[in-house]
Amino acid sequence: MKQDPRFPNLHILDHPLIQHKLTHMRDKNTSTRTFRELLREITLLMGYEITRNLPLTTTRIETPLQVIDAPIIAGKKLVVVPVLRAGIGMSDGLLELVPSARVGHIGVYRDPQTLQPVEYLVRLPDLSGRHFILCDPMLATGNSAVHAVNVLKQRAVTDEQIIFLALVAAPEGITVFQNAHPDVKVYVAALDSHLNDHAYIVPGLGDAGDRLFGTK
Ligand SMILES: O=P(O)(O)OC[C@H]1O[C@H](OP(=O)(O)OP(=O)(O)O)[C@H](O)[C@@H]1O
Ligand SMILES: O=c1cc[nH]c(=O)[nH]1
Numbered sequence: 782m783k784q785d786p787r788f789p790n791l792h793i794l795d796h797p798l799i800q801h802k803l804t805h806m807r808d809k810n811t812s813t814r815t816f817r818e819l820l821r822e823i824t825l826l827m828g829y830e831i832t833r834n835l836p837l838t839t840t841r842i843e844t845p846l847q848v849i850d851a852p853i854i855a856g857k858k859l860v861v862v863p864v865l866r867a868g869i870g871m872s873d874g875l876l877e878l879v880p881s882a883r884v885g886h887i888g889v890y891r892d893p894q895t896l897q898p899v900e901y902l903v904r905l906p907d908l909s910g911r912h913f914i915l916c917d918p919m920l921a922t923g924n925s926a927v928h929a930v931n932v933l934k935q936r937a938v939t940d941e942q943i944i945f946l947a948l949v950a951a952p953e954g955i956t957v958f959q960n961a962h963p964d965v966k967v968y969v970a971a972l973d974s975h976l977n978d979h980a981y982i983v984p985g986l987g988d989a990g991d992r993l994f995g996t997k
């Protein structure tokens with residue numbers, strides 16, 4: 782795991798398998814089917830890393846040989862929250878790792894003119910005392926990510942209860958996110974160079990939602 786001195790709460794998951802798969806996702810010749818498979822596989826690997834510090838407690842069980850107090854994840858079930866649409870490609874992978882997690886949905890799209898998020902759906906499970914993994918492959922201007930975290934914080938969720946998981950981020954967006962939510966940890970596979978004139982991440986991978994679902 783790497784860090785960038787500019788961004789204290791940003792963690793870059795530089796595992797070779799993650800980086801290898803991301804390269805294939807970036808390739809414009811990669812098919813929708815392969816893009817979707819790779820995003821799921823990367824999310825499994827990233828999910829393994831970001832769940833490393835989940836608190837454990839013990840439960841008493843009986844193996845065929847002995848009664849023991851064995852480790853289990855403490856507290857209430859995790860909540861996975863994809864930012865629609867593209868976040869769905871990551872929540873599928875996360876739910877394979879944590880099948881009992883609850884799932885919330887936050888639907889926003891980025892208005893191409895204003896670059897502001899337009900919210901069209903919020904559907905969340907019981908929130909009290911839970912930990913949240915918000916996921917969206919692209920963090921570009923950061924406006925959608927800031928909005929998604931606002932949605933949870935307006936419902937009394939604290940920064941420490943939230944992790945934001947993205948695939949590719951731009952420095953401009955991480956700056957915006959960090960200013961808005963300095964105590965929310967962000968995990969990415971890559972911090973790219975910059976945004977272009979249309980606020981697309983460069984080099985990036987294009988429009989994640991379109992590539993994931995085959996829309997254009
Ligand atoms: O950081 P930002 O500048 O806000 O951009 C990132 C957002 O843009 C993309 O979604 P999009 O608006 O294309 O919606 P979609 O997933 O439905 O395609 C992406 O999945 C993020 O949600
Ligand atoms: O590069 C970008 C920026 C926003 N949304 C995307 O899907 N890709």
Ligand SMILES: [Mg+2]
Nearest residue numbers: 988989990991
């Ligand atoms: Mg899109």
